[in-house]
Amino acid sequence: MTMLLKVEDLKTEFKTERGIVKAVDGVSYDVNEGEIIGLVGESGCGKSVSQLSLLRLIPIPPGRIVDGRAFFEGEDLLCMKDEKIRSVRGRKIAMIFQEPMTSLNPALTICRQMTEMLELHLKMDLKTAKERSIELLEKVGIPDAKRRIYDYPHQFSGGMRQRVMVAMAISCNPKLIIADEPTTALDATIQAQLLELINQMVQQSHTAMVLVTHNLGVVARYAQRINVMYAGRIVEAGTVDEIWEQPAHPYTIGLLQSVPKLGAQAGKKLVPIQGLPPNLINLPPTCPFLPRCRYKSRECYREPWGELRHLGGRHYVRCHLDIRGEL
Numbered sequence: 001m002t003m004l005l006k007v008e009d010l011k012t013e014f015k016t017e018r019g020i021v022k023a024v025d026g027v028s029y030d031v032n033e034g035e036i037i038g039l040v041g042e043s044g045c046g047k048s049v050s051q052l053s054l055l056r057l058i059p060i061p062p063g064r065i066v067d068g069r070a071f072f073e074g075e076d077l078l079c080m081k082d083e084k085i086r087s088v089r090g091r092k093i094a095m096i097f098q099e100p101m102t103s104l105n106p107a108l109t110i111c112r113q114m115t116e117m118l119e120l121h122l123k124m125d126l127k128t129a130k131e132r133s134i135e136l137l138e139k140v141g142i143p144d145a146k147r148r149i150y151d152y153p154h155q156f157s158g159g160m161r162q163r164v165m166v167a168m169a170i171s172c173n174p175k176l177i178i179a180d181e182p183t184t185a186l187d188a189t190i191q192a193q194l195l196e197l198i199n200q201m202v203q204q205s206h207t208a209m210v211l212v213t214h215n216l217g218v219v220a221r222y223a224q225r226i227n228v229m230y231a232g233r234i235v236e237a238g239t240v241d242e243i244w245e246q247p248a249h250p251y252t253i254g255l256l257q258s259v260p261k262l263g264a265q266a267g268k269k270l271v272p273i274q275g276l277p278p279n280l281i282n283l284p285p286t287c288p289f290l291p292r293c294r295y296k297s298r299e300c301y302r303e304p305w306g307e308l309r310h311l312g313g314r315h316y317v318r319c320h321l322d323i324r325g326e327l
């Protein structure tokens, strides 16, 4: 296995009127070539910011990457020259966002947007780029692609727009695709179809992917390894089997119980996690999951929020309790 991306101690903050938001507070993980890594956590825990930081797409100010390294093919994305990082975006690392209207230009036809990327990154001439774009649209299941390529984004349904985004993401044969909640805005049937499509596309081209979602069931289906995020940090990491069979963080257990488990008997009750995620301004020194934790002990109130602890294999947890097997 060749390592493609290695993120070390990434920290990203936002300066706001109410104080410093520590959106990403020391995140480390790696992605191997062709591997699918799931990044899971509730809304607001820092998933998107952790990914946007890699491509240096966070607004500065109010944002600031405070610390960290992100080695991609041996070079640190976080200190690359602007020009260099622009040549990585879309070409080596592509993104699929939750809401395609934020990344598609409403004023330009799909044809224009797709061919522009191919001309820029792969130096194709317009005719070849157009042919290739139509091929790609057909590949992702856009009916009548030869004609539809001249449409504007708003002329496509939400699901079809996401298919266009997938076509654009794979168009330059990137090494890594970051799919940030690619299906959250869509209804359930279309979500499933689109995830299958994305999975099929990355498998075919052996592209690595970071699949960001708040649904642990989704990542368990597609990813090989999972990182669970809470309050700006990874609280549990491991292979899908390790996390599915022996979840070690109370938060992960909460997530598992709040999503329909694949193969679970119908009618099994889903239990939402009580309480709200913490405010990322002025986090307490103790574990930020403490107020919501069903397993907390008196010790948890005295212990500072600790480091990731190795549990064997590829399994790590940021919790001093040992509750594996209590699910």
Ligand SMILES: Nc1ncnc2c1ncn2[C@@H]1O[C@H](COP(=O)(O)OP(=O)(O)O)[C@@H](O)[C@H]1O
Pocket (backbone or CB within 6 Å): 014, 015, 016, 021, 023, 041, 042, 043, 044, 045, 046, 047, 048, 049, 050, 059, 062, 063, 280
């Ligand atoms: N431009 C910004 N200004 C201030 N705070 C921000 C900005 N973008 C993100 N944040 C904050 O960073 C935190 C992490 O956000 P985000 O990564 O988008 O969460 P997720 O993707 O997990 O839902 C949140 O508390 C969010 O409010």
Ligand SMILES: [Mg+2]
Pocket (backbone or CB within 6 Å): 047, 048, 049, 180, 181
């Ligand atoms: Mg997000």
